[in-house]
Amino acid sequence: MRKTLALLVTLCSLATIAHAGEVEVLHYWTSGGEAAALDVLKQQMADDGHQWKDFVIAGGGGANAMAELQSRVLKARPPTAAQIKGLDIQRWARLGFLANLNDIAQADQWDKNLPKVVADAMKHKGKYVAVPVNVHRTNWLWVNKPLLDSLNLAVPTTWDEFDSAAAVIQQAGYQVIAQGNQAWQHATLFEAVALSIGGPDYYRRAFVQHEFSAMKSTTTEAVFKRYYRLLAWMDLNEVDLEWSQATQAVIDGRAAFQFMGDWAKGEFIKAGKVANRDYMCVAVPGTANEFIFNIDSFAIFNLRDNNAANLEAQRDLVKNVMSASFQRTFNLNKGSIPARTDLSAAGFDLCAKYSMSEFLIANEQQALLPSIAHGMATTGTVQSYFYDRINELTAKPLSPKESSMALAKAIRYGQYILK
Ligand code: BGC
DSSP, X not given: OHHHXXXXXXXXXXXXXXXXXXXXXXXXXXXXXXXXXXXXXXXXXXXXXXXXXXXXXXXXXXXXXXXXXXHHHHTTOOOSEEEOOHHHHHHHHHTTOBOOOHHHHHHTTHHHHSOHHHHHHHEETTEEOEEEOOBEEOOEEEEEHHHHHHTTOOOOOSHHHHHHHHHXXXXXXXXXXXXXXXXXXXHHHHHHHHHHHHHHHHHIIIIISOOHHHHSSHHHHHHHHHXXXXXXXXXXXXXXXXXXXXXXXXXXXXXXXEEXXXXXXXXXXXXXXXXXXXXXXXXXXTOTTOEEEEOOEEEEBOOSSOOHHHHHHHHHHHHHHHSHHHHHHXXXXXXXXXXXXXXXXXXXXXXXXXXXXXXXXXXXXXOEEEOTTTTSSSOHHHHHHHHHHHHHXXXXXXXXXXXXXXXXXXHHHHHHHHO
16 A cells, blocks of 8 residues: 555656646836745746746846846747736737737636736737736825824825825925836826826827817826925935835825835735724826726737657746736735626725725726836837836926927827837
8 A cells, every 4th residue: 555655646746747847937026025926936937847937137127127038039039928018919929929818818818817908918910929918007195194193194196185195294394206217107197197187088198099179289288397396305315215115105104195006005915004093095196997007917928849748838927927816916916906806806905996996986987098108008119118208207307388299299109110
């Protein structure tokens, strides 16, 4: 009996070794919350007997990672999968670098289990070429609740309320808004302000369809007016403050607010903080029931070496990402909500449940909008012109009229570069 058991154990481990492949995964998830979330996938791959090779390029927003990916692919050494989003997925697919995942997608009913907006972003010419891990919302305001309570302040829901609260917070010696001096952080705030001031139709016309008359308009001037007003409540002298360090300032009660996508919630969770007791997650003033989305996904590359074990590992990676257990545990850590809509919301915290309901409401009201700051609305090229101009205007504000013209021209220029 003992001998049979030993033989069985040996056979089983031989089977695992025979199937053990390697995946190399490019990503930029290096903060505490991000790393904890990714560990869920690493563990699932290890449980399947595969090796994980981390291809990590730090830098919030992912611009550094995208540059590195380009150079690796040009050297004909693409990774197994890379954290690529939105329109950039289309670009890599058009160039023929991405694998067709339709057989897995059909077997697992992706079309049925994913919202259309998510499924569309993962497909190129009807073929799935990427697998979604989540849906982030970018128009959030994160609030240190005990700090506001101690100053007898309510959470602001309008810009006037925000300014009144800000004056009290500053007077009391606290930092009002925690924000790092990085282009993508400014762009994230700017798009939320644009939605708040202009509304969904304006946002769509200016930042998705890039209509010149919407980009250069009195509405964009009003957006800049509000954006410049907010800069007065920040201290941008700390060069290169990472977004997660800014979140830490809110967690510690050194600052009252941060405008940031819900990856910030991953840091609150990692620090053991509880929603509505230690912190609040609310829509950026004027954007309740509206949702700027940012979907994280892994684009799956055609492997160069035809190694059967590695191909199998790649397929296991895709299946793991779409599994109910991954979508749940990853998103509990990451701060986002699952990309799949067929999962129960039980066990998710208040912010996630709020986000799920905002997603549905926004979807019904044509207020579900792709993020320009995070590559969902436009290509990486237009996005980088947008970043550069917002960054310059943040450092040296022009009049709202001149700013609106400068931004419109930058976006238009980015579009021409592509042609
Ligand atoms: C990504 C998030 C990431 C954040 C900060 C966003 O563009 O979608 O997954 O946590 O950048 O790096």
